[in-house]
Amino acid sequence: MALSFGFGSQVSTAAPFTCKLTDEKSKRLRALLGNVKLSLLYKASVHGYKASAFHKRCDRQGPTLLVAYNRSGYIFGGYTSVDYAQSGQYVTDREAFLFSFQGKIPVCIKINFGHYARLDDVGGPNFGQQLYFCFNNQPVVLNQRGNAFSVNTVTMYGNDTQLTECEVYKVKQIPQVSGINKQWRNVLWTANRRAQLMALIRNHKPLMTSVSRVRILMIGPVGAGKSSFFNSINSIFMGRITSKAMSGSAGTSLTTQFRTYPIVDHHERRPLPFVLCDTMGLEEQSGAGLDIEDISSILQGHVPDRYTFNPMAPFPHKEQRVYRPASLQEKIHCVVYVIDSTNISLMSSKLEEKLASIRRRVNALSIPQIVLMTKVDEACPLVEKDLQNIYLSSYIKSKVQEVSSRLGVPVSCVLPVKNYSQELELELNCDVLLLTALQQMLNFADDYLDDVGRVEYDNFL
Ligand SMILES: Nc1nc2c(ncn2[C@@H]2O[C@H](COP(=O)(O)OP(=O)(O)OP(=O)(O)O)[C@@H](O)[C@H]2O)c(=O)[nH]1
Numbered sequence: 376m377a378l379s380f381g382f383g384s385q386v387s388t389a390a391p392f393t394c395k396l397t398d399e400k401s402k403r404l405r406a407l408l409g410n411v412k413l414s415l416l417y418k419a420s421v422h423g424y425k426a427s428a429f430h431k432r433c434d435r436q437g438p439t440l441l442v443a444y445n446r447s448g449y450i451f452g453g454y455t456s457v458d459y460a461q462s463g464q465y466v467t468d469r470e471a472f473l474f475s476f477q478g479k480i481p482v483c484i485k486i487n488f489g490h491y492a493r494l495d496d497v498g499g500p501n502f503g504q505q506l507y508f509c510f511n512n513q514p515v516v517l518n519q520r521g522n523a524f525s526v527n528t529v530t531m532y533g534n535d536t537q538l539t540e541c542e543v544y545k546v547k548q549i550p551q552v553s554g555i556n557k558q559w560r561n562v563l564w565t566a567n568r569r570a571q572l573m574a575l576i577r578n579h580k581p582l583m584t585s586v587s588r589v590r591i592l593m594i595g596p597v598g599a600g601k602s603s604f605f606n607s608i609n610s611i612f613m614g615r616i617t618s619k620a621m622s623g624s625a626g627t628s629l630t631t632q633f634r635t636y637p638i639v640d641h642h643e644r645r646p647l648p649f650v651l652c653d654t655m656g657l658e659e660q661s662g663a664g665l666d667i668e669d670i671s672s673i674l675q676g677h678v679p680d681r682y683t684f685n686p687m688a689p690f691p692h693k694e695q696r697v698y699r700p701a702s703l704q705e706k707i708h709c710v711v712y713v714i715d716s717t718n719i720s721l722m723s724s725k726l727e728e729k730l731a732s733i734r735r736r737v738n739a740l741s742i743p744q745i746v747l748m749t750k751v752d753e754a755c756p757l758v759e760k761d762l763q764n765i766y767l768s769s770y771i772k773s774k775v776q777e778v779s780s781r782l783g784v785p786v787s788c789v790l791p792v793k794n795y796s797q798e799l800e801l802e803l804n805c806d807v808l809l810l811t812a813l814q815q816m817l818n819f820a821d822d823y824l825d826d827v828g829r830v831e832y833d834n835f836l
């Protein structure tokens with residue numbers, strides 16, 4: 376008789392053996408896959424590490440999730456949405472991914488574009504013919520150099536190839552019952568909503584007449600997507616993909632100058648009522664990346680457009696026109712922390728401390744703050760498949776909560792977005808999210824101006 380027991384309601388075993396996967400970890404993995412149930416098919420410590428034992432239980436079972444454990448305590452594995460069948464064919468599977476738990480969070484590594492997800496052969500499970508589990512019928516994992524997945528074996532499994540367990544779960548979608556996966560934020564994904572948001576932004580009038588355009592400052596680690604956010608907003612209002620600000624990846628910040636970007640609405644051919652200020656990326660070491668003193672100077676409106684940052688020497692206060700106090704128009708009215716959602720768990724304590732001291736300075740000036748959580752498409756396969764899943768994804772929700780607690784910003788001030796990165800055309804869902812975030816920034820800037828206005832009024836009295 377087949378016994379069924381396991382952890383929680385969404386993990387079950389169809390045989391009398393227990394899952395090593397804890398309820399908590401199972402929940403985190405399921406959050407990557409949508410509303411699914413996991414059933415244990417194969418457990419190497421019980422069935423043996425032989426490829427034939429694996430195929431006997433896992434062939435023709437539909438989508439599967441492999442979870443391996445090594446001697447050093449790492450928990451890692453991969454997902455494939457295509458059946459194992461020993462067909463000898465290369466399998467294309469855009470949904471395939473690898474993962475590794477970093478603390479409580481499974482960090483995902485998507486399959487690189489244009490690569491096969493695996494070779495469906497008679498051997499043990501492999502991902503991209505690159506990462507082989509139970510290699511050679513032994514309790515080992517083998518990483519063959521390959522390009523299908525950008526694997527770092529140190530972060531993924533501490534370079535310890537000795538497996539202590541390898542389990543494969545069948546992944547079964549639970550039919551949607553209305554209300555089960557409730558959206559945790561409401562968004563209208565319609566062209567009307569996009570038009571409405573664009574009109575609200577176009578017609579926005581800053582609360583104080585002395586300010587014609589609110590200044591929004593973007594701060595964040597190297598490669599988080601600061602310049603891409605400007606490019607994305609510029610693209611929406613230009614009606615085509617643009618890449619005015621240099622973006623891409625390098626070891627250190629690609630952006631080396633302070634840039635203040637006004638944006639022109641191509642329909643009405645007039646500047647929009649905000650300026651996006653782009654900065655150099657933050658780095659954890661002192662003397663590298665954007666300096667905290669530079670941020671103070673920017674906040675107070677002293678740093679000119681195109682100023683080239685020098686991490687070794689902060690902005691030269693004394694030699695320039697600091698004697699002329701900056702006008703309200705030149706100051707920053709809203710600060711946006713741009714954080715990469717795929718990197719939150721990996722953020723070092725030094726960088727977290729740097730962000731905390733920046734926050735103290737911004738707080739001291741009473742400037743409202745928002746967190747823009749980028750790369751949601753890379754963080755969650757469900758969202759990559761369809762951006763409309765963003766507020767159905769419990770994984771993204773957990774990331775929002777994590778960034779909120781690490782930065783000390785309320786959850787309601789964390790706005791997940793997907794910037795334009797590889798697209799050649801604008802996309803409605805992307806626009807709706809980006810415009811919603813921008814509109815919130817304008818509202819926050821108004822709160823600041825309202826506050827300043829009140830202080831001026833009180834002083835006048
Ligand atoms: N998939 C995806 N890629 C993104 C997203 N945002 C940015 N990127 C990519 O991430 C990389 C870094 O983006 P940038 O905009 O240059 O980042 P930055 O914060 O300006 O970086 P520095 O100026 O170097 O500090 C680029 O290759 C972008 O295409 C996003 O939301 N999704």
Ligand SMILES: [Mg+2]
Binds near residue numbers: 603621622630654
């Ligand atoms: Mg940049």
